[in-house]
Amino acid sequence: MIPEQVIHDIEPAALRERTAAYRRDGWRLVQICSTTLDVFELSYSFTRDDRFEHLRLRLPLEGAQVDSITEEYFGAFAYENEIHDLFGIRFDGLKLDYLGNFFKTSVSKPFATSMCVVTGGKNNG
Amino acid sequence: MGERTVIPFGPQHPVLPEPIHIDLVVEDEHVVEAIPSFGFIHRGLEKLVEKKDFHEFTYVAERVCGICSYIHGMGYCQAVETVMNIQIPPRAKWLRTFWCELSRAHSHLLWAGLLADAFGFENLFMQCWRIRETVLDVIEETTGGRVIFGSAKIGGVRRDVDNDTLKRCAVKIASAAAEFEELKKVFRDDYSVKQRLCGIGMLSRDDAWTLGAVGPTLRGSGVRTDTRLEGYAAYNELKIEPIVETACDSYARCMVRMHEVTQSFDLIQEIAARTPEGPVFEKPSGYPNGEYFARLEQPRGEVIYYVKGNGTKNLSRFRVRTPTFANIPPLLHMLQGCELADVGLIVLTIDPCISCAER
Amino acid sequence: MTRNFLAGFAYLLLAPVIGALLAGVDRRITARMQGRRGPPILQPVYDLLKLMHKESIGARRTGHFFVLGHLVFMMAAGFEFFFGGDLLIVIFAFALSSIFLVLGAYAAHSPFSHIGAERELLQMMAAEPILLLTAMGFYIANGSFRVEEISASPVPALLWLPGIFAALAFILTIKLRKSPFDLATSHHAHQEIVKGLTTEFSGLSLAIIEVTHWYETIMLLGIFYLFLAPYPAAAVLLVAVVYLLEILLDNTSARMKWQWAMKSSWTTASLLGAINLIVVYYWLGVQP
């Protein structure tokens, strides 16, 4: 059956440690997803057997910065570079850094602001 | 010889019709380093949720990619339906599964053709695409489209297919399946094909898992996994055994897809026979409020749709993590140290869909 | 002597025509094998005439010079062959012609054409030993390198040289640029180095390369004819069968890598060609 989705809320500082634990237990990194609300909401998804879990952390819109998990999961570089280019979140210790050239967009950091945020969002669509 | 040259692969390249650019640092014909760059096709369609309402967005979701288009539309619908707590009618579930499997069959045949073209076997390319046309006929007969179906809809499917049509389609698929078995033999046994595929692009089980490979790329490295086992749509009523190969090379990945086409053809027959009667659409009411990660199995592997609604007609976030995006790190790993002649081939063995990956 | 000159000039005039028709038939048969209708038989002629109208860009002056050299030496090789001249001169002129094409590809600034040129050199290395063995075979069997004398011999060379014949058929695939040996450049550009050798040529230069290829094809088929020269009808049939087999092979195999191309052609050369040569040498040595 479709597994239940467990979301663990964590502090940004605990990210590396929790990720390393998943890696040790043989989980696969499924994706990293970022959402712009009144904060940036980052979700790291992991899977093993028929389980599907997420780590959720929140970052401020201004000067968002978080540790890279490319040490644990090298494949995360694609997600992290993408989030850097689209959202403007900085990842410290990124092992394969495109320095903002992963996606060249005509608007810089297009996802950094959301027009749909109910509180304080500017709707010009 | 012996000196290093940089050979550009793409964005305009006959082997891969899609724009991906890889700088290949080559010594003689040995690839020392492969540096990809992306963004030639980045549209930013996820941002469109802010401009289109969530019903309308189904059509945008279908155009994430034109090859696995239907599954994108359906996955989006499935995610929204879960958020809105809608139970779709059983017949709609079965029809969705029917189209999913048709998508898989046509996508794999397309891929097989491109692979054959990449190793210079033009005749095989033509034969793969010839059989694929039969699958496209069935798709056209049941949805009206050839590559973009436009059949997904939140709350069910856009149009019903009567049972006679389903039966007629099953007959067509049976004839395509018979022709395909002949074709499969060539991929499985032909000396020159095996020369080009066996032992090329090795991806060990551990590397595949930790680099985050999905779909046939992961199954070709010996991991038993298939998101269809989770039983979305009508898959909980169908018996699915993931196809696993353990050789970890291009040949293994090729054989996984070959067997999956057979599996899909069988499933299509079964679905055509077992689809229950009933309505195909239930009108949803209200707006989505909440979030959900939907996981589906695309032809290229596991795909994730994330939907977050805030109770208005526009979603606050739609994100799709496509299988190709997840397969890029394993691809870089495989390209290291390969032969120049194998580059196109290895890139193709992950079945890249750059349009999916960059959205 | 007049007859020889006539034959030589007939080659210069007719080889492109027959070569074009043959290429057209080839494309048609290939299409039919792939379940398609295929282009008109005269398609290669249309392609050629179109290319002559197109603007020539990319290639530099030196490039044009090399392409011209490619054509002239190919014509010289073919002329010498149909004139009835020395087989060794034919092979040397032929090799020179290929070298000109390689130089032309090197003159362009493109990694694709450079790699194509490298691969072409490797393929020449693969093919050249068998061409030389063929010449030696004809010499041992007939006591002469002259095509005139070989074709006048009452005993067909095929009788003495079946191994060499097979080895030559093997490298014909290389020279015709068909799978599994379409490494340096192929008729349909779906490979990792685009069009390889010919990537950087366009317009008239490309047209000249195409015509040279037709000259080349006809001359090579001429060598096959030589194996059954005493029986013209059978010889033509033999040539047709060989060409059909090439098309069949092209449609039933993948493109191989250069390592495999080298290994397989040298093995063929030594196994079929050299053994054949040694056997014939001793056999004829005992009862000349």
Add this chain to the structure above:
Amino acid sequence: MSFLKRSPWIVHYDGASCNGCDIEVLACLTPRYDVERFGVVNTGNPKHADILLITGYINEQSQPVVKAIYEQMPEPRVVVAVGICATSGGIFRECYNTKGGVDSTIPVDVYVPGCAARPESIIDGVVKAIAVLEEKHLAMKKARAAS
């Protein structure tokens, strides 16, 4: 009469499409549609091509690539925009990364509608392109005679 119309060679570039039109362009080569009947060859090499088929719209990063391919093609040359994205931006028109249709970057001679464009309409577009090619050839000839 020129031979351009009997031997149109095409090169295909995927601007930024969803792939739908691309696979339909490829489908044109395969047994059911077989454009080689008309002498059409998919060369994959802009230097050998007469007709450029572009699918998808143009974005920041693909713009220089499209220009480069166009410039590499020898005269006379024709551009066909395949699919609704290539003609106007289509469903992605409102995306932040869209520059617009192909005509925002290079001149387009033939527009093929459809999402995805069907092989029949693509072939139709190529046939129209051949007529334009012929016109351009005559204009070139005239200009050469005048100079």
